[in-house]
Every structure is written in C-alpha cells, then in structure tokens.
Amino acid sequence: MFIFDWLAWFALAKPFSFYMGCALTCIVEWVYSKLILFVVAFSELILLLGWCSLTDGAKDLPREYGL
Numbered sequence: 001m002f003i004f005d006w007l008a009w010f011a012l013a014k015p016f017s018f019y020m021g022c023a024l025t026c027i028v029e030w031v032y033s034k035l036i037l038f039v040v041a042f043s044e045l046i047l048l049l050g051w052c053s054l055t056d057g058a059k060d061l062p063r064e065y066g067l
Helices: 002-013 015-054
Strands: none
Touching: none
16 A cells, blocks of 8 residues: 555654554554554445345344344
8 A cells, every 4th residue: 555655764764753653553553453443344335235125125124134
C-alpha cells in the first residue's frame, strides 16, 4: 500500500520520529483491517437479505435465527 510505504519512509527519514511512524503504520493497518471486515460483513448482509427477498424467505429469517 502506498500509504504504508510513505509512513515507513517518513519514519526512516527522521530518526526521532521512527517510533511515531511505526505507531502510525500500526494504527493505519488496524483501521484498514477493521474497514475491510466491516465492508465484507455489510456486503454479506446485503447479499443475504437480497437472496431472502428473491426467494421469499425474508419472512422466515427472524424465526430461523430466533429474532
């Protein structure tokens, strides 16, 4: 990823900001991974609801999952 390369360069270019660059890189990677998980979960939910509405299974969804 371009932003990770930029943060690594920033950390290596300034010795006193090395730990700050490492921390920023870790934070950005953590946020990016959570964003990916959110997008995957949201898209799976949309696909599930879309499939249920196409197959007329939406009315059975709350009963099957105990909602």
